[in-house]
Amino acid sequence: MAHPLASEPHRTAVAPGGVFDWLDEAALLRADAGLTRTLRSREAEDPVLDLAGNDYLGLTRHPVVTRAAADAALRWGGGSTGSRLVTGTTALHTELEEELAEFCGAEAALVFSSGYTANLAALTALTDPDTLIVSDAYNHASLIDGCRLARADVHRSPHSDPEAVREILGGRTQRRALVVSDSVFSVDGDAAPLAALSDAARAHGAALLVDDAHGLGVLGPGGTGALAAAGLAGQPDTVATVTLSKSLGSQGGAVLGPRRVIRHLTETARTFIFDTGLAPAAAGAALAALRLLRAEPHRADRAREVARSLAARLTAAGLQACEPDAAVVSVRAPGPEAAVAWAADCRRAGLAVGCFRPPSVPDGVSRLRLTARGDLTDDQITDAVRIIAELAPAGARSR
Numbered sequence: 001m002a003h004p005l006a007s008e009p010h011r012t013a014v015a016p017g018g019v020f021d022w023l024d025e026a027a028l029l030r031a032d033a034g035l036t037r038t039l040r041s042r043e044a045e046d047p048v049l050d051l052a053g054n055d056y057l058g059l060t061r062h063p064v065v066t067r068a069a070a071d072a073a074l075r076w077g078g079g080s081t082g083s084r085l086v087t088g089t090t091a092l093h094t095e096l097e098e099e100l101a102e103f104c105g106a107e108a109a110l111v112f113s114s115g116y117t118a119n120l121a122a123l124t125a126l127t128d129p130d131t132l133i134v135s136d137a138y139n140h141a142s143l144i145d146g147c148r149l150a151r152a153d154v155h156r157s158p159h160s161d162p163e164a165v166r167e168i169l170g171g172r173t174q175r176r177a178l179v180v181s182d183s184v185f186s187v188d189g190d191a192a193p194l195a196a197l198s199d200a201a202r203a204h205g206a207a208l209l210v211d212d213a214h215g216l217g218v219l220g221p222g223g224t225g226a227l228a229a230a231g232l233a234g235q236p237d238t239v240a241t242v243t244l245s246k247s248l249g250s251q252g253g254a255v256l257g258p259r260r261v262i263r264h265l266t267e268t269a270r271t272f273i274f275d276t277g278l279a280p281a282a283a284g285a286a287l288a289a290l291r292l293l294r295a296e297p298h299r300a301d302r303a304r305e306v307a308r309s310l311a312a313r314l315t316a317a318g319l320q321a322c323e324p325d326a327a328v329v330s331v332r333a334p335g336p337e338a339a340v341a342w343a344a345d346c347r348r349a350g351l352a353v354g355c356f357r358p359p360s361v362p363d364g365v366s367r368l369r370l371t372a373r374g375d376l377t378d379d380q381i382t383d384a385v386r387i388i389a390e391l392a393p394a395g396a397r398s399r
C-alpha cells in the first residue's frame, strides 16, 4: 500500500501530536479495502468449538502437557533468564533437542524461542552474498522475511514446481544455492513435492530447507514429519525447521539437520545468539507433548482422518474445499468481505474458523481455514460442517 503522504513535499516540522496522523489515514485505506484486523481476547472456558487455532493434536490442554509446563516453571522459573549461550539453556532444552532430533530422524536439533526466529536463523546463517535462494511463491511470511534478511540473491519460484526450480538452479551464477519450501502450505493445506524438490536441488549441488511447521505431528510415520514421509529424514544436504506451537501444543521452534549445520547456527545465527532462550514452561510442555506423541502415534493418523472427513463433507454440501494433504482444510469464499462475514457468522453460531484474505493469501483468493484437530469427535465434525454450510454466502458454492 502506498504511503499516504508519499506525494506530499518533505516537511521539516510537524507538531508532535501530528507525527502519526498518517497511520490513521493508512487505517482508513485498509478499512476501505476490507482489511481491518482486530484482536479478540478469548475466555479460558470458551464454549466455541475451535477450528481456528493450530492445535492439530489437541495437546495444548492435555493434562500431561499442562502439568509439565507448570512443573518446569516451578523448577526452573518463569523465564529462561538469558540467551541460550549465556544462561538460557536448561536441562529441559537439551533433552528437548535430543528427543526432537531422534524423533524426526535428524542428527541434531537447536531450539529457538519461536518458529519464526528458527526460520530467520536458517535462512541467514546458511547463506551468504554468493548464494542463490530459490523460494516457493507460497512460502510462509517467516521464510519470506528470512530471505529478505539474508544477504543472498533470492528467486521466487512458481508454487510447487520442481521443474521450474531445476531451471532456475541450472542458470545460477552464485557459488552456493538453497531451495526453500514449506512442507505443507498454511493457506490451502497442500503438501510440497519434497522428493522432487530434493532431486532438483541435488542435481545442481543445492541444499534443501523445509519448513515443517504443519507437517510435524501430522505427516510421516507416527507424526515424525514431512521429511520422514518423503524419505528425506537425516539426509546430509537437508535441513528442517519446525514450530513447537502447533502439534506440540506449546510455543517455540527448532532447526533440525546435520550436526555441522546445528553447530554453525549455534555459533553464528543472530536470532539464536541475541534472543532470550525459550521459557522453561514452553520447553517442558513441548517435551511432554513429544513423549505423548511417541507413546500414542495414532494421534497423527487421526488428525489426517478428520481433515479428509471435513473436506469430503464440505464438498458434499456443495462448498469448494481443497483436498487436504495434512490437517489444514481450506474452503473458498467469494471475496474478502464475504469471508470475514462468514467467519463472524460461524463464531456467533459457536464455531471458530480461520479467515485468510489478501494480503495473507498469495493468490488473492479469500478462504476459510479449518484446523482438523485430531481430538474432534464425529459429532463435532458434523456440527462444524452443518454450521459452515448453513451460513455459506452466495457465491461460495461451486457451480
Ligand SMILES: Cc1ncc(COP(=O)(O)O)c(C=O)c1O
Pocket (backbone or CB within 6 Å): 114, 115, 116, 117, 119, 140, 142, 182, 186, 211, 213, 214, 243, 244, 245, 251, 252, 253
Ligand atoms: C509455515 C509456518 N512457519 C513458521 C511459523 C512461525 O512459527 P511460530 O508461530 O512458532 O513463530 C508458522 C506459524 O505460526 C507457520 O505457519
